[in-house]
């Protein structure tokens with residue numbers, strides 16, 4: 001058997017199921033975001049052209065909201081252990097300035113997800129729960145006490161703005177700042193070098209090696 005030494009070794013980062021649930025969350029979120037903006041402000045109403053029209057998108061928005069919350073709850077089921085804050089996260093958080101300044105070699109090692117990724121998940125989960133509960137109040141007004149409505153409108157708006165802020169950072173990080181992340185979440189695999197560079201503790205775990213035995217440079221310079 002000939003081994004092609006030029007092709008880097010790959011590690012599975014996201015299983016098929018993980019990629020599907022991410023895809024469902026991403027597509028449903030984008031639909032909710034665009035239709036929500038359209039209902040919120042007349043200046044955005046034209047967006048409904050892309051979403052099946054004003055009438056249909058108003059019917060679909062609450063149902064797709066349930067799909068989105070379901071996807072994030074499913075992420076909780078499969079990733080809750082990976083999303084817990086650890087001592088390594090506390091060390092990472094202290095040194096967050098180095099992460100922001102791209103001093104990657106001096107950032108404390110992270111597990112499967114770094115502290116920022118974990119925070120993004122929790123923000124989407126809690127905001128998603130607020131959105132689905134307040135959305136329900138707005139969906140079936142005839143079965144709700146009228147006094148709840150203004151509060152639901154306010155909280156639905158605040159929670160959606162929180163998710164928009166988090167979403168912009170998430171997409172920017174995933175598409176621009178961390179090359180390789182997007183192909184990971186679409187195709188499932190990352191190179192071993194990527195894993196050591198961005199998620200050293202996770203790389204050590206999946207390859208069964210000691211974290212100290214490697215630096216990202218060691219892996220990069222291997223033949």
Ligand code: HEM
Pocket residue numbers: 013022025026027029030072075113116117118120121124125167170171174175178181182183184185
């Ligand atoms: C539609 C645009 C989206 C894009 C382009 C996108 C991109 C990405 C990328 C590239 C990763 C892999 C990061 C890595 O492993 O280094 C990722 C992971 C993830 N995405 Fe998304 N995503 C999108 C929407 C969403 C939405 C709406 C959610 C809602 C909860 C979400 C939740 C997550 C979570 C929890 C992870 C794993 C942890 C993390 O990286 O924060 N994504 N996404």
